[in-house]
Amino acid sequence: MRRFIVTGGLALVLAACGGAAETEDTAPAETEAAADAGSEAAQPAYGEGDALVAGTDYNATTQLKCGFDNAAPEQTCEAGIKRNWGEEGQHLIEVSKPDGFKRAIFLRGTEPYGADSAQADGSAGWDFATTRDGDMVTVKFGPETYVLVDAMVTGG
Structure with a gap:
């Protein structure tokens, strides 16, 4: 016991x-x-969303080549991207131009399809054209030229 x-x-x-x-x-x-x-x-987990750059509403910021007044894109412009802006798979790149104004470029996937325009600055009647070279797309919008890199959109 x-x-x-x-x-x-x-x-x-x-x-x-x-x-x-x-x-x-x-x-x-x-x-x-x-x-x-x-x-x-x-912050979203890797592969489960897209974080924002601190203090902005952009998913990424960068510098890209740009040109104005029909000049070659030899200048550098600050730019920010809003991924999945609007519908899924559509993106918006806002470029800060040297004159202080911004130009918005709209994309489906990595393909640009248009830019914002206004009667006030005369851009309403401008032509929009793109050419691709590998992972870069050159956007010609009237007298303005922008070179976009796919990695800016894809996050690569």
């Missing part, structure tokens, strides 16, 4: 130690998981 009581008491002590150890081991893991879940809400 005495052996049974000692064995039972030892079993209770071990069970209590094991339970405490499990609580200590699992609590930090649960806290880390909760912290990770909070950070995932701020």
